[in-house]
Amino acid sequence: MQMYSESDVDISCLAESQITLLGFGSQGRAHALNLKDSGFNVVVGLRKSGASWAKAEADGLVVMEPNDAVKNAKIVMFLTPDMVQKSLYESVVDDIDNGATLMFAHGFAIHYKQIEARSDLNVALIAPKGPGGLVRRQYEEGHGVPCLVAVHQDASGDALKIALAYSAGIGGARAGVIETTFAEETETDLFGEQAVLCGGATEFYEVMHELKLIVDLLHEGGLRKMHKFISDTAAWGDMVSGPRVVDESSRAAMKDILNEIQDGTFAKNWIAESQNGMPEFKRRMQADLDHPIEKVGADLRSRMDWLED
Numbered sequence: 001m002q003m004y005s006e007s008d009v010d011i012s013c014l015a016e017s018q019i020t021l022l023g024f025g026s027q028g029r030a031h032a033l034n035l036k037d038s039g040f041n042v043v044v045g046l047r048k049s050g051a052s053w054a055k056a057e058a059d060g061l062v063v064m065e066p067n068d069a070v071k072n073a074k075i076v077m078f079l080t081p082d083m084v085q086k087s088l089y090e091s092v093v094d095d096i097d098n099g100a101t102l103m104f105a106h107g108f109a110i111h112y113k114q115i116e117a118r119s120d121l122n123v124a125l126i127a128p129k130g131p132g133g134l135v136r137r138q139y140e141e142g143h144g145v146p147c148l149v150a151v152h153q154d155a156s157g158d159a160l161k162i163a164l165a166y167s168a169g170i171g172g173a174r175a176g177v178i179e180t181t182f183a184e185e186t187e188t189d190l191f192g193e194q195a196v197l198c199g200g201a202t203e204f205y206e207v208m209h210e211l212k213l214i215v216d217l218l219h220e221g222g223l224r225k226m227h228k229f230i231s232d233t234a235a236w237g238d239m240v241s242g243p244r245v246v247d248e249s250s251r252a253a254m255k256d257i258l259n260e261i262q263d264g265t266f267a268k269n270w271i272a273e274s275q276n277g278m279p280e281f282k283r284r285m286q287a288d289l290d291h292p293i294e295k296v297g298a299d300l301r302s303r304m305d306w307l308e309d
Contacts, residue, residue, distance in 0.1 A: 002179040004149070009168045011038075013161055019169075020045055020069045022088060023079035024052040026132030027105050031079065032061055034139045034170040045069030045092075067095045075166060077103040083274040086114040093118065099155065101162050106189060107182035110152050112267040122159035123152040126167050126177075127185055135170060144174030152182045190261045195254045202288070 021032050022045040036042045044056045045066035056063045070076050070092045078085050101122035109115045117123045128135045130145040138145050147167050151159045167177045217226040260266045
């Protein structure tokens with residue numbers, strides 16, 4: 001496993017170069033502000049009719065319509081939702097300079113061939129392993145969030161160098177940048193979301209409010225810290241009951257999920273759902289929001305003053 005740090009990065013390859021970010025959500029805002037504070041020339045590409053335009057301007061950023069924003073850019077970073085990226089690329093590709101670098105913070109659109117880039121363009125990935133708010137806060141505190149880096153298409157011969165310079169601009173190289181592939185980043189990210197982080201965890205509604213406490217302990221000090229701060233009863237239950245919950249049948253179900261990610265079934269179904277107006281997505285989302293834990297949880301959270309901090 002190759003890991004890069006600030007000492008491995010040459011940011012001069014982006015000196016005075018325009019970096020265009022398409023999208024201004026959680027990651028988009030963090031990337032834009034971090035790059036700006038690092039001294040890079042940043043342009044944000046947004047629809048003037050959208051709500052994000054005024055927010056980006058209020059942050060002191062240069063904002064243009066997407067087609068204008070990508071002109072003269074050395075890097076065009078896609079930070080819009082996965083299902084929007086194909087149509088967005090098709091609408092701006094003719095305005096992107098020869099030899100520019102397309103960059104992504106998640107590999108979905110490239111790995112599942114929603115976007116097949118022009119042959120003259122680099123295609124690279126810088127994926128911070130944390131939400132945008134954390135990426136921004138860590139940068140402001142002089143730290144950084146570790147990132148993954150991957151190169152899918154190296155038309156210029158220096159795609160990795162450019163991607164690493166970008167990672168330094170958002171603070172990622174301070175913490176470390178790990179080399180991977182688009183396939184590995186996409187498949188592991190989707191699998192983690194579906195099997196554990198979102199899909200798995202939210203099936204256990206009874207422990208939802210305690211989950212963060214345990215995750216924080218694991219995040220701060222691994223299994224050792226978790227066992228130090230939980231009761232002996234909880235530790236014993238962990239060791240004797242955990243293997244009964246995550247057993248061979250659980251692993252088989254997880255393997256099925258992983259297979260569907262790797263063979264494209266998940267992507268095919270999600271793309272079709274999106275193109276069909278997302279009726280099943282909306283039905284399932286409403287069922288989640290109507291679950292009793294949401295009503296009980298809202299009342300509980302209103303009594304937890306510390307959450308406001």
